[in-house]
Amino acid sequence: MENNPTEKLVLPHPELSEEEEPPSQSTFIDETSLIDEYLKTRADRDKSVISERSLAFLQKHFPEATTREWNNWHWQIKNSVRSIAQLSKYIRLSENEVKPYEIQSQSLPLRISPYYISLLDSDNPEQGLRKSVVPVFDEFLVHPGEAADPLSEEHDSPVPNIVHRYPDRVLFLVTGFCSTYCRYCTRTRMVAKNKCHIGVKAWEAGLNYIEQHPEIRDVLVSGGDPLTMPDLHVEYLLSRLRAIPHVEIIRIGTKVPVVLPQRITRPLVNMMKKYHPLFMSIHFTHADEITPEVKEACEKLAFAGIPLGSQTVLLKGINDDVQVMTNLMHSLLRIRVRPYYLYQCDPVVGSGHFRTTIEKGLEIIKGLRGHTSGYAVPTYVVDAPGGGGKIPLLPDYFVGREDGYAILKNYEDKIFRYPDFTP
Numbered sequence: 546m547e548n549n550p551t552e553k554l555v556l557p558h559p560e561l562s563e564e565e566e567p568p569s570q571s572t573f574i575d576e577t578s579l580i581d582e583y584l585k586t587r588a589d590r591d592k593s594v595i596s597e598r599s600l601a602f603l604q605k606h607f608p609e610a611t612t613r614e615w616n617n618w619h620w621q622i623k624n625s626v627r628s629i630a631q632l633s634k635y636i637r638l639s640e641n642e643v644k645p646y647e648i649q650s651q652s653l654p655l656r657i658s659p660y661y662i663s664l665l666d667s668d669n670p671e672q673g674l675r676k677s678v679v680p681v682f683d684e685f686l687v688h689p690g691e692a693a694d695p696l697s698e699e700h701d702s703p704v705p706n707i708v709h710r711y712p713d714r715v716l717f718l719v720t721g722f723c724s725t726y727c728r729y730c731t732r733t734r735m736v737a738k739n740k741c742h743i744g745v746k747a748w749e750a751g752l753n754y755i756e757q758h759p760e761i762r763d764v765l766v767s768g769g770d771p772l773t774m775p776d777l778h779v780e781y782l783l784s785r786l787r788a789i790p791h792v793e794i795i796r797i798g799t800k801v802p803v804v805l806p807q808r809i810t811r812p813l814v815n816m817m818k819k820y821h822p823l824f825m826s827i828h829f830t831h832a833d834e835i836t837p838e839v840k841e842a843c844e845k846l847a848f849a850g851i852p853l854g855s856q857t858v859l860l861k862g863i864n865d866d867v868q869v870m871t872n873l874m875h876s877l878l879r880i881r882v883r884p885y886y887l888y889q890c891d892p893v894v895g896s897g898h899f900r901t902t903i904e905k906g907l908e909i910i911k912g913l914r915g916h917t918s919g920y921a922v923p924t925y926v927v928d929a930p931g932g933g934g935k936i937p938l939l940p941d942y943f944v945g946r947e948d949g950y951a952i953l954k955n956y957e958d959k960i961f962r963y964p965d966f967t968p
């Protein structure tokens with residue numbers, strides 16, 4: 546379908562089609578601009594982008610499937626792993642990874658796209674990517690301070706699916722579905738639950754709320770993962786938001802370009818660029834995620850004029866190391882993604898084995914700031930439990946004052962005196 550620009554937008558996948566169809570949508574794809582032409586040639590040239598590693602996995606585990614099927618996001622979702630028994634066909638499970646299978650009552654189910662499984666080390670349970678998506682027994686341990694809704698999003702929700710915490714912007718949770726579930730997910734309480742496809746009718750209350758609040762100039766569309774929805778639903782949502790005069794910018798929070806890069810199709814980006822200014826925050830965890838497929842997906846988005854920022858959760862044993870984090874930030878810049886936030890892992894129930902101390906986060910920021918490009922340094926934040934919002938944290942470079950001079954410390958811990966006199 547992607548190769549024929551005259552065809553209509555992708556139809557909803559049967560798994561997702563329980564949602565209501567939007568009342569209207571545009572299926573016209575403008576082929577006149579240079580950018581469209583560029584994207585078309587890129588898409589045609591790269592329609593079979595598949596890394597050697599993923600190709601070897603495909604040939605070994607899905608010998609009947611073609612690369613065209615592999616590169617189809619619907620195929621990826623349909624063939625996602627959803628049980629430990631299935632997963633054990635692809636990786637050799639450790640004892641800690643087998644135990645959830647015996648207990649079988651995690652609040653967050655298992656789902657991993659075949660593409661992302663192809664990136665996992667089948668023999669090493671300590672591999673960062675594997676730890677981020679494969680359930681382990683530690684998830685059943687509850688630690689002091691943990692909560693199902695640690696950020697009190699429900700408390701700040703004036704209507705279903707809207708979180709209105711900051712004065713001029715809202716979070717709009719439009720689906721509870723993700724193509725791959727991260728084991729440390731802050732929204733474990735809502736993702737992958739019974740009716741995780743929220744559906745366009747259920748968006749009405751949120752859309753009405755945004756329409757009725759002229760102070761809202763920024764809408765962050767998240768979930769779940771909004772880009773797991775069919776193009777028709779994404780476009781319906783964007784067009785409704787864009788029709789609200791006081792909504793200046795729309796942001797999409799997603800991990801799809803990383804776990805399901807096949808989803809970033811030419812029709813999708815051609816559609817999204819009609820709704821500028823549109824920004825995207827992409828959830829990255831480790832430099833091992835930056836594959837040719839992910840690079841291609843991010844390039845398509847960037848060429849469509851969508852500014853890309855990264856969001857990374859600081860995770861023990863996965864990316865809590867200065868060099869590992871530096872590699873990730875450098876890799877992001879190379880694929881045109883600007884490091885945006887580094888999050889302290891939220892105290893969601895069962896996430897204790899992922900959390901580091903705040904000192905570790907500060908150590909990582911200190912190891913980045915000054916040692917590499919400023920563009921490579923994200924803002925480190927703790928989302929305050931109880932709904933206090935994001936609190937930025939920085940190593941202390943301001944030492945104090947002496948005789949009117951400010952005493953400052955640089956990135957090498959050298960002390961400098963700045964003449965901070967007012968005239």
Ligand code: SF4
Pocket residue numbers: 722723725726727729730731732733736768769770799800828
């Ligand atoms: S992609 Fe985001 S919403 Fe989905 S499981 Fe991961 S952290 Fe949660």
